Amino acid sequence: MQLDIDEGRNGTATEAAFHLSEVDGVMTCELSGDWTTHTVGEVDREFRQLESREGFSALHLDLSGIRYIDTAGAWLIARMIQRQEKQGTKVEISRQSEAASILLSAVAETADNPDVPEDASRRFNPLGVFEAVGRGVFLLRSDIIYGLHILGATVGGAQMKLGGKQSINPNAIVSQIDRMGVKAIPIVVLMSAIVGAIIAQQGAFQLRYFGAEIFVVDMVGILVLRELGVLLTAIMIAGRSGSAITAEIGTMKMREEVDALTVIGLNPLGVLVFPRLVALVIALPCLTIIANFAALGGAILVSWTYSDITPAAFIERMRTAIDLTSIFAGLIKAPFMAMIIGIIASVEGMKVGGSAESLGERVTASVVKAIFIVIVLDGFFAIFYAQIDF
Numbered sequence: 001m002q003l004d005i006d007e008g009r010n011g012t013a014t015e016a017a018f019h020l021s022e023v024d025g026v027m028t029c030e031l032s033g034d035w036t037t038h039t040v041g042e043v044d045r046e047f048r049q050l051e052s053r054e055g056f057s058a059l060h061l062d063l064s065g066i067r068y069i070d071t072a073g074a075w076l077i078a079r080m081i082q083r084q085e086k087q088g089t090k091v092e093i094s095r096q097s098e099a100a101s102i103l104l105s106a107v108a109e110t111a112d113n114p115d116v117p118e119d120a121s122r123r124f125n126p127l128g129v130f131e132a133v134g135r136g137v138f139l140l141r142s143d144i145i146y147g148l149h150i151l152g153a154t155v156g157g158a159q160m161k162l163g164g165k166q167s168i169n170p171n172a173i174v175s176q177i178d179r180m181g182v183k184a185i186p187i188v189v190l191m192s193a194i195v196g197a198i199i200a201q202q203g204a205f206q207l208r209y210f211g212a213e214i215f216v217v218d219m220v221g222i223l224v225l226r227e228l229g230v231l232l233t234a235i236m237i238a239g240r241s242g243s244a245i246t247a248e249i250g251t252m253k254m255r256e257e258v259d260a261l262t263v264i265g266l267n268p269l270g271v272l273v274f275p276r277l278v279a280l281v282i283a284l285p286c287l288t289i290i291a292n293f294a295a296l297g298g299a300i301l302v303s304w305t306y307s308d309i310t311p312a313a314f315i316e317r318m319r320t321a322i323d324l325t326s327i328f329a330g331l332i333k334a335p336f337m338a339m340i341i342g343i344i345a346s347v348e349g350m351k352v353g354g355s356a357e358s359l360g361e362r363v364t365a366s367v368v369k370a371i372f373i374v375i376v377l378d379g380f381f382a383i384f385y386a387q388i389d390f
Contacts, residue, residue: 014067016043020050027056032065035073047076051083059084064095071107074100078108143369146350147343153269154277172275173282180241180276181283187240188233188287189294195232196224196295200302213307217314218321220299225322226385229292230284230330231378234337237284238370242345245276246366249349250359258350273346280338288334292327325390333381337374344370 016039019030029050033039040047061077081091096104203216249272252258261268296318303309309317348366352359384390 014039016040016073018043018047018050022056025056026058026060027053028060028062030062030065031077032067034068035066035076036068036070037072040073040076044076047080051080054087056089058090058092061091061093062095063093063097063100066096066100069100069103071103074103074107078104082108143344143347146347150269150273150343150346150350151339153267154274169275173278176275176279177283179244180237180279181287184237184240184283184287185290188236188291191232191236192224192229192291192294193298195228195298196220197298197302199223199228199295200299201306204303204307208307214309214313214317216299216303216307217309217317220296220303221318221322222326224295224299225292225326226329227378227382229295230288230333230337231374233287233291234284234334234341234374234378235371237280237287237338238341238374239367241280242341242370243363243367245342245345246349246352246363247359249273249346250352250362253350253352254354254359269346273342276346277339277342280342281335284338284341285331285334288331292330329381329385329390333378337377340373340377341370344373 014033016031016033016035018032021028021030061081063077066073081093084091093101093104200216200220203219204213207213207215207219249258252272258268258272261271300311300314303314304311345366348362348369352362
């Protein structure tokens with residue numbers, strides 16, 4: 001911001017300067033020239049010496065000689081006024097223009113004042129804990145309502161398509177299944193095989209002290225099929241596909257493509273969210289089955305290597321250790337976890353603002369929230385299965 005103090009004068013820029021004179025304990029400072037960003041650096045050191053100077057009872061600032069002034073020049077003057085007033089010096093400003101007066105008032109609050117109290121947000125306040133909890137609960141409420149809105153609008157839109165003239169586009173669903181399911185198979189297989197091998201190795205070492213190494217088959221089979229297979233797969237999909245959904249929808253939101261879909265008469269939730277939710281509900285159970293086989297394969301290899309349990313003996317023991325309930329206990333969770341991941345990713349994507357920083361924050365929040373809710377949901381399922389003896 002730059003203000004022309006003397007609109008009737010033209011010419012080349014002049015350097016900032018000030019002249020001091022003292023009469024009867026009153027220091028007079030006459031400012032002249034252009035007090036702008038390009039010129040105030042030359043007088044900053046001398047002006048700082050004047051700020052800390054003592055020995056006079058009053059300071060008179062004469063601003064009639066200033067030709068141009070911007071925020072930088074006004075900030076220097078306001079800083080000097082505040083420091084002199086802190087020392088008890090009476091400061092008087094005269095012959096300033098109306099524009100300079102407005103600018104000095106605007107920047108006075110940002111001048112360097114060591115007596116400015118510490119920001120209240122940096123000080124510990126016991127009530128701040130309750131405030132943070134309340135704000136978190138309120139935001140959680142908003143996210144739940146928005147998530148239910150997305151779920152309802154998606155299902156409602158699908159019903160309208162099935163019952164109306166519009167039809168569901170299978171190409172979009174197949175494309176999303178390929179991206180979220182087929183292309184995720186290598187990392188899911190690798191991760192599950194390593195986890196299954198580690199569980200089998202540690203279990204064999206611990207059970208060896210009791211002469212019960214064969215029971216490592218029971219442990220691996222029940223743990224993988226009921227819990228770890230679907231849980232680790234859901235966490236991997238939340239980090240891989242959930243973040244991608246948030247980034248895609250968020251980028252469309254930033255570029256106003258979501259608004260463009262509304263303008264041309266399309267439902268953004270039906271176009272963007274529905275194919276991804278359906279793809280997740282289909283892909284996650286399939287990936288869970290693949291992850292179970294990979295984890296059991298890694299456990300068979302490690303058991304054969306460390307405990308001399310042959311693959312035939314491992315499979316025969318597993319047939320007696322597990323039943324259909326162990327298999328379906330994990331698979332039942334998969335569609336619910338897929339819905340949670342898709343809804344959270346879509347909600348966070350729709351909340352993206354107009355900046356890249358907002359996109360990064362929403363992607364991070366999407367992954368963290370999805371993983372947290374998936375783990376909590378798995379715990380609720382474990383409690384529910386225990387209550388019904390499933």
